[in-house]
Amino acid sequence: MSVVELSDVVKRYRNGQELIEALKRVDFHAERGEMVTVIGPSGSGKSTMLNLVGLLDTPTEGTVRLDGQDVTDFSEDELTEERRSGIGFVFQAFHLLPMLTATENVELPSMWDTSRDRRDRAIDLLQRVGLGDRLDHTPNQLSGGQQQRVAIARALINEPDILLADEPTGNLDQDTGRTILDELTRLKEDENIAIVSVTHDEQLVDYSDRIVRLVDGVIEQ
Amino acid sequence: MSITELLWRFPSVQMAWRNLGRNRVRTALAMLGIVIGVVAIASLGIAGVAIQQQATANLGSLTDEVMISAGPDSPEDGITEEQVTDIRSVAGDATVVPEKTNHTTLETRDGREVFVGVTGLTQASAMYTVSEGENPDRLQSGALLSNSTAQQLDLELGDPVEYDGQLYRIRGFVESQGGFGRGGRELVLPVSALSEQEYYGSVTIITEDGDQAQEVANALEARFNEGDDEVLSVTSFAAARENVGSFMNTLNLALLGIGSISLVVASVAILNVMLMSTIERRGEIGVLRAVGIRRGEILRMILAEATFLGIIGGFGGALASVGVGLVIFQLVTNDPMLIFSWPSLRYLLLGFGFAVVASMLSGLYPAWKAANDPPVEALRG
Numbered sequence: 200m201s202v203v204e205l206s207d208v209v210k211r212y213r214n215g216q217e218l219i220e221a222l223k224r225v226d227f228h229a230e231r232g233e234m235v236t237v238i239g240p241s242g243s244g245k246s247t248m249l250n251l252v253g254l255l256d257t258p259t260e261g262t263v264r265l266d267g268q269d270v271t272d273f274s275e276d277e278l279t280e281e282r283r284s285g286i287g288f289v290f291q292a293f294h295l296l297p298m299l300t301a302t303e304n305v306e307l308p309s310m311w312d313t314s315r316d317r318r319d320r321a322i323d324l325l326q327r328v329g330l331g332d333r334l335d336h337t338p339n340q341l342s343g344g345q346q347q348r349v350a351i352a353r354a355l356i357n358e359p360d361i362l363l364a365d366e367p368t369g370n371l372d373q374d375t376g377r378t379i380l381d382e383l384t385r386l387k388e389d390e391n392i393a394i395v396s397v398t399h400d401e402q403l404v405d406y407s408d409r410i411v412r413l414v415d416g417v418i419e420q
Numbered sequence: 421m422s423i424t425e426l427l428w429r430f431p432s433v434q435m436a437w438r439n440l441g442r443n444r445v446r447t448a449l450a451m452l453g454i455v456i457g458v459v460a461i462a463s464l465g466i467a468g469v470a471i472q473q474q475a476t477a478n479l480g481s482l483t484d485e486v487m488i489s490a491g492p493d494s495p496e497d498g499i500t501e502e503q504v505t506d507i508r509s510v511a512g513d514a515t516v517v518p519e520k521t522n523h524t525t526l527e528t529r530d531g532r533e534v535f536v537g538v539t540g541l542t543q544a545s546a547m548y549t550v551s552e553g554e555n556p557d558r559l560q561s562g563a564l565l566s567n568s569t570a571q572q573l574d575l576e577l578g579d580p581v582e583y584d585g586q587l588y589r590i591r592g593f594v595e596s597q598g599g600f601g602r603g604g605r606e607l608v609l610p611v612s613a614l615s616e617q618e619y620y621g622s623v624t625i626i627t628e629d630g631d632q633a634q635e636v637a638n639a640l641e642a643r644f645n646e647g648d649d650e651v652l653s654v655t656s657f658a659a660a661r662e663n664v665g666s667f668m669n670t671l672n673l674a675l676l677g678i679g680s681i682s683l684v685v686a687s688v689a690i691l692n693v694m695l696m697s698t699i700e701r702r703g704e705i706g707v708l709r710a711v712g713i714r715r716g717e718i719l720r721m722i723l724a725e726a727t728f729l730g731i732i733g734g735f736g737g738a739l740a741s742v743g744v745g746l747v748i749f750q751l752v753t754n755d756p757m758l759i760f761s762w763p764s765l766r767y768l769l770l771g772f773g774f775a776v777v778a779s780m781l782s783g784l785y786p787a788w789k790a791a792n793d794p795p796v797e798a799l800r801g
Contacts, residue, residue, distance in 0.1 A: 298441060311431045
């Protein structure tokens with residue numbers, strides 16, 4: 200069973216007077232242990248698709264399923280719970296909180312769960328992405344590649360089934376981008392998770408198990 | 421357990437604390453607004469207390485007295501001996517001073533004359549303050565004379581004064597109490613000196629405090645004056661004290677009103693600061709929402725930031741108000757330590773509480789707005 204599945208999804212939104220159809224009847228799925236890369240030019244609707252897969256937004260038509268469960272009509276609070284327990288995010292601009300240390304940034308998604316102590320897992324994850332000696336550094340004391348590795352550790356803190364990456368190498372140079380992709384590939388196998396990334400960087404193609412090309416809101420196989 | 425560990429148990433508080441530390445200048449300025457608001461409220465309130473205490477002190481013993489004279493429906497032209505006995509039984513343990521009054525002209529050997537009031541009573545020490553000489557509890561012989569009159573006439577202790585053909589030796593000089601008080605241009609004699617008067621002109625009752633004075637006055641009214649008849653005219657200054665009190669309350673409210681305007685201004689400033697900072701951090705809050713932080717958690721975090729501003733600003737304001745209060749009490753009552761009495765401490769607490777509540781209310785809208793921003797929109801920044 201697919202860990203996440205979009206069926207016949209349409210997303211329309213209004214931009215001023217204009218009605219934009221960002222996704223036109225899209226079918227998409229991702230499986231555990233696979234890295235799927237969605238490639239397309241800007242404006243092709245790939246960010247919209249990632250938002251739907253990440254439960255940050257809801258489709259105009261069609262259904263979204265997580266592990267076979269229809270979550271299309273979930274309320275915002277229910278979606279938040281699903282994101283919290285099942286989905287990790289990595290952003291192009293890292294989006295770490297500047298006033299927190301690397302360890303605290305990794306703990307952030309579980310911070311409000313006072314019942315669970317995630318400190319050990321946060322340190323373990325940081326060690327696994329090679330930042331064992333940077334635990335108490337704040338983001339401005341870390342390089343771009345290091346920040347993105349903190350962000351990856353943060354995405355994994357709640358043991359998600361899916362990791363979503365929006366241009367994960369977009370703000371990094373080629374070499375650093377490659378080490379990040381190596382990291383993701385290794386974690387995909389270790390943690391048996393689905394990684395869905397969205398990019399226009401062809402470098403990701405080499406690391407992907409499957410490529411999906413999106414043009415003008417339509418998937419080209 | 422250290423404070424940091426304790427804070428970690430309240431993630432919203434922990435995050436709020438760190439967020440405030442990110443833009444220290446802005447945080448400090450927002451707090452300064454609160455400090456000024458609290459100082460305005462507390463110091464105006466304290467000024468009201470100081471003025472009230474000083475006014476009460478100035479009215480002084482007058483409010484503890486009940487004055488009785490013959491009323492229009494009295495059968496006699498004065499207060500009779502039997503009435504005095506009745507008054508004593510009504511007054512209980514309060515001091516009852518019946519007196520007779522007259523006036524006379526005192527003359528020195530070289531022909532200078534001074535017109536003085538003559539008071540005949542027994543309990544001299546209850547009614548007068550003596551600056552020189554003695555002040556007998558029971559005035560049976562001799563006389564007391566006003567300081568100023570004695571100076572005018574070059575009289576000294578032991579000199580005789582004449583009233584109604586009798587000579588009285590001066591035993592003490594009484595001080596004028598100023599205002600409505602006694603002791604100016606007055607000759608005080610034993611009540612026997614005015615024995616040509618059959619009745620007492622007035623009776624003064626000295627009570628413990630204004631409340632007791634009012635009680636005694638009411639009891640006397642009930643005892644002597646049936647219906648609209650006014651056999652005895654009973655006057656107490658407790659009513660005057662109440663008037664002063666209610667005026668002071670009005671004054672206090674007006675002062676507090678002025679003070680709270682500045683705190684309202686300060687909370688608008690906090691509203692602005694919190695709104696700015698949540699708009700600035702919109703993307704960041706979007707990230708928090710994306711990684712699964714609940715709306716309620718975001719709301720609590722931003723409310724905690726506003727509350728911190730209120731608590732710290734309010735505390736600073738209360739401290740500054742203690743300083744201002746010391747100066748006010750020094751100027752008005754000459755006793756700066758009165759700032760630590762409950763009536764003025766109350767205003768420090770009021771100012772502090774007001775600051776915390778106003779800040780929380782100001783944080784409510786920005787917190788609600790940030791928490792309900794759709795994550796997709798927020799992530800776009």
